[in-house]
Amino acid sequence: MAKVKLGLGDMTVLEKVQFGDTVHTAITGNPNFVTPVPPLTAVLTATDDLRAAAEAVRLAKLALAAAVNVQDQAEAAFDFVMTQEGSYVEITSGGDPAKIQSAAMQVQAGPTPPAALPKVEDVSATGGDLDNECDLHWKPVKKKNNYIVEVSPDPVTATSWTQAGLPTKSKFTVTGLTSGAKYWFRVAASGPLGAGPWSDPATARAT
Structure with a gap:
C-alpha cells in the first residue's frame, strides 16, 4: 500500500x-x-x-x-x-595624559617593548639527503628575526662550537661535514634584544 x-x-x-x-x-x-x-x-x-x-x-x-x-x-x-x-582634545591638551583623561578619553598605550625570546624546543637532527650533510628541524619561535645554528664535532668541549648558519625558517641543512662522523647541534632564536637561550643539543651522524 x-x-x-x-x-x-x-x-x-x-x-x-x-x-x-x-x-x-x-x-x-x-x-x-x-x-x-x-x-x-x-x-x-x-x-x-x-x-x-x-x-x-x-x-x-x-x-x-x-x-x-x-x-x-x-x-x-x-x-x-x-x-x-x-x-x-589631543592637540589642545598638548599630549598631557591628565588633561586627556579629564575629557573622559583614554590615553593610548605606548609601544610594547620587545620581550626576550624563549628557548628553542624540539630540535631533531638526522643524516641529510646528500653526503656530508645533516638535516635539522625544530619548533618555530614567534617574533624572531632569525635562528643561530651551531655545530660541534664529538666530543663537545667549551670551545668546539662553531656557527653553521643563520636560517629564518625552523629547519636547516648543515653541509661540509665528514661522512659517518658524529656531530652535535644546537639552535637559538635571535631578535631585537639579541639571542635567546640555546636549545638542548641534538646529535646525528652525517651521511
Whole structure:
C-alpha cells in the first residue's frame, strides 16, 4: 500500500503556503475524498494564517533593514564627530595624559617593548639527503628575526662550537661535514634584544 510523502521538512514557508493552496484546490470536489479530515476549511485557515505570518515577517525584515541602514549612517556620523573631538582634545591638551583623561578619553598605550625570546624546543637532527650533510628541524619561535645554528664535532668541549648558519625558517641543512662522523647541534632564536637561550643539543651522524 502506497504511503503519502509530504516533505514538509524540506519546504520553505512560502513553499508550504503554495502546497496548502494546491492541496485545498485538489481535494475540493474530489470524489475520492468526500469527507476530508481535517476539513478543508481547516486547511484553508492554516494556509491563510501561514501566508499572513510570512507576509508580516517579510515586512518586518524590510523595516529592520531600513532601521539598520539608518543606524549605520548615524554610527558613521557619530564616529566622524568623535574623531574630530578626539583630535581637538589631543592637540589642545598638548599630549598631557591628565588633561586627556579629564575629557573622559583614554590615553593610548605606548609601544610594547620587545620581550626576550624563549628557548628553542624540539630540535631533531638526522643524516641529510646528500653526503656530508645533516638535516635539522625544530619548533618555530614567534617574533624572531632569525635562528643561530651551531655545530660541534664529538666530543663537545667549551670551545668546539662553531656557527653553521643563520636560517629564518625552523629547519636547516648543515653541509661540509665528514661522512659517518658524529656531530652535535644546537639552535637559538635571535631578535631585537639579541639571542635567546640555546636549545638542548641534538646529535646525528652525517651521511
